[in-house]
Each structure stands twice: as structure tokens, then as C-alpha cells.
Amino acid sequence: MQIAPIRTALLSWYERNARSFVWRKNTEPYVVLMAEILLKKTTAPAVDRFFPLFLERYPDVHTLHETPLCDLQKTLCPLGLSLQRAQQLKGLAKALVESFGGKIPSKREVLLELPGIGDYVAGAILSFACGMPEAIVDTNIARVIVRLFHIRPSHYEARRSPEVWDKARKLVGRNGRRSRRVNWAMLDLAAAVCKPKNPLHSECPLEKWCMFARQEHRGS
DSSP states (O other), X not given: OOHHHHHHHXXXXXXXXXXXXXXXXXXXXXXXXXXXXXXXXXXXXXXXXXXXXXHHHOOSHHHHHHSOHHHHHHHHGGGSOHHHHHHHHHHHHHXXXXXXXXXXXXXXXXXXXXXXXXXXXXXXXXXXXXXXXXXXXXXXXHHHHHHHHTOOOSSSOGGGOHHHHHHHHHHHOSOHHHHHHHHHHHHHHHHHTSOSSSOOGGGOTTGGXXXXXXXXXXXX
16 A cells, blocks of 8 residues: 555645644644643643643743642643642653753653653654654554554554554655644544544545445445
């Protein structure tokens, strides 16, 4: 299956259907990092409504580091899991201030050493904030890729599957500026069209390539 036509169709769809979030308009590393931490176990619209207040109170790593844990926890109450999030953010801010002077590293291996940062968040920072050709794979993107390419991950959760990550990297390609849009497009497609239940095949720009859609059509 050729990747280039799939990528072109995906990006064309994205141009017409892109979601608008604070962290997509402002792709500074700190903004992207904070957004990705807050997005864990929370919907994007909920974080988008909350995020301007968060950035107003904690505009940089140093401010976050100096803020008492209890104050940060109170601020985070609207998102839920406030103590867990506050502790994670405080630990991350401490590491960034002590080891990097409050700056966000731009190397994957360094990012992965920071508390609370895994492959997905590291990839998001490198792609969205640094403009590098980096793939990202979460549960939602994994669902799109598994369906599209009919992948059956063996011994791995789909979002951790080497096969899924390989396809994600091929979709992103080598163009760093384009990778940001490809990754956002995959996230938006998963949210709006390639849903966990009752995916909207007729609205999907990738339908003609999708192995899952073909199986669904055969069974209908």
C-alpha cells in the first residue's frame, strides 16, 4: 500500500476539518508540554477551556516550580485528578529547572528521562514544538493505523506495537513542518470519524485504502 496518496488525502481532509486548540495556535515547547500533560485522561475541549487560565497563572517553568503544591492542586481541580496532576507537574518543573535552567530539551532521549514523559509526549514536543519529523501514537492514532493497515499486534498493546509505530513514522515522512499537520490530522480523524464504535466510513478520507472499512462493507 502506497503511503503518499494516503498522506495527501489525510492532509486535504485536515485542511477542511482541523480542530482549533490553544496549544495548536501557540506551539512553544512549554505550552505544548503543559497541554500534553493536562490532556492525559481528559478531553481536548475540556483542556482547551481550562488552558488559558493555567497559562495566565503559570506562564513558564520557573513560575510553576515556585508555586506551592496546594495552590497548583486548587487550580487543577476543574480537570479532576488534581493532586496527581499537581505532583507530576511539580516534579517535572523541578527537573527542568535544576537540570535545564527551565528550558524544554529538544532531544528524544533526554525528554524520556524526565518524569512523566513517555514516547507519545516526547514525540508531541519534537513534532509540534520543534518541527521535527516525529511520529506520535496514542490509543486513538493506533486505532486508525490498525484499522487502515489491518495490523494485528502480537504481544503488544496497539499503541506500543512496533508495527503500528513503523506505519506512523511512514505516514509522517521526513518533512518536519508537514509532520505536525499529519499528527494533528490523525488525532482529529480518530476523534471525528474513526471512532471506537460506529466509525463513519462514508466520511473518512481514507476509506478506499482502509482494510477495516472493506471488511465492514462485506459484512453489511
